Amino acid sequence: MALVATNGIRLEVHEHGTGPAVLLLHGFPGTSYSWRHQIGPLADAGYRAVAVDLRGYGASDRPEAAYHDSSVIEADLIGVLDALGIERAHVVGQDFGSMYAWNLAQQHPDRVRSVLGTVPHGGEPGPVAPSVGFAAVAARHFLHLHYFQEQGLAERDLGGPHLAEFLRRLIWALSAGGDLLSVFGHPSAGTSYLDALPPTPPLPWSWLAQDELDTITSSFAAGGPGRELAGGLQAYRAADADWALARQRAGTPIGQPSLLVMGEHDPVRSFAPPDLEQQRTWLTGLQDVVLVPQAGHFVQQEQPAAFNDVLLRWLSR
Incomplete structure (x- = not known):
């Protein structure tokens, strides 16, 4: 583990393995520890696993602010890739990490090889904050x-x-x-x-x-x-700021190969059910929606063997 200087702050980064980089982005409540079941298997399979404590979490800096919109997180992550000498990475996100993964792929397509999320893309923002x-x-x-x-x-x-x-x-x-x-x-x-x-x-x-x-x-x-x-x-608390940002960015699809992997019993499915064809409106490279049995919102922790099998098969493509 190491503290990496980026975007005016320091983020704790856990690295293991060598090979193509896989950037792992946690959600709430989580930290880089959320990926404890993935880091070793990724390294064993020939990948460089990079799990980050996002700003405000774990051992990373927690700047005083009312909120930070997702563009700030994107700048943090690009700084991490730069500091580690990673030109392009596969990006895997869970919960809020999924939103950051989708956004990073949209705004920095030259830095993202592929993207996997556990929460559907939010689509075009509506007219009301x-x-x-x-x-x-x-x-x-x-x-x-x-x-x-x-x-x-x-x-x-x-x-x-x-x-x-x-x-x-x-x-x-x-x-x-x-x-x-x-x-x-x-x-x-x-x-x-x-x-x-x-x-x-x-x-x-x-x-x-x-x-x-x-x-x-x-x-x-x-x-x-x-x-x-x-x-x-x-x-x-960045919900309105992220909504305004998404309105500015509307119309730019995510073309990298992408995959949506959700727990079969994830409560998010109750109010954001993933529709493959609708998701392909925004994720033009979307390959599939995979539901993992006996898993909820923390799919990579609740069913690590099944999730890792999906993840490694996906990366091997």
């Missing part, structure tokens, strides 16, 4: 997207002594065994995200041990009081 839609939904029931917009609220409710419980509940809710959609059954007024998330079964789960959850929790706690969730909250 996301925060307006979030508020309308939150008038009916709890919506985490709206809840995260208020500065200081989630920091108070979910950080400090609440951090470990929040992460455990959120990770379970997003998994194949959880029920994230149940949070929408709560009213918005007076409800924190921790209140809305259901309790979890005791650890270990079939795919996550206590020591692994402890490692994840420690990586967030490293930010210090009020900064534990900085990376994720800044990303959520």
Whole structure:
């Protein structure tokens, strides 16, 4: 691991192996540790695995900011590739990392060989800013997207002594065994995200041990009081800025070979179902949509063998 200077900050980067580079981009809640089951197999298969703690996460810098739009992340990542002497990389993203992967491929096609995401491409932006839609939904029931917009609220409710419980509940809710959609059954007024998330079964789960959850929790706690969730909250609070950016960039398709790999039980499928032909409107190089059985939102962690098989077969093309 190493701290790499890029775009005015330092990002922690974990590298293993030699050969064609595979840039691994995590989401929320996650860090480079989210790819612990992929780094070794990629290296063994003859690839250079590069997993990054994005700004605001893990051991990377956490600049004070209300938000950062995805163009900032793109500049961070191009700086990492430059610093490591990587001309072109295969890019693999999970959750927010998928959005960054799609955007990097669109805006820097000369640096991206292929792109794999676990969340569908968002398509052309609509005429209304996301925060307006979030508020309308939150008038009916709890919506985490709206809840995260208020500065200081989630920091108070979910950080400090609440951090470990929040992460455990959120990770379970997003998994194949959880029920994230149940949070929408709560009213918005007076409800924190921790209140809305259901309790979890005791650890270990079939795919996550206590020591692994402890490692994840420690990586967030490293930010210090009020900064534990900085990376994720800044990303959520960039919704309107990312929408405006997407409107400027509309009409530029992503032509590199691409693949969408989702957990069969990923709750994202409930409100963003992947339609192959529709996705090909924006991902003109899209080869397929693969659903991994018995996996939820953390497909590469919940079913690592199945995910790695898909990933390595994809890269070998």
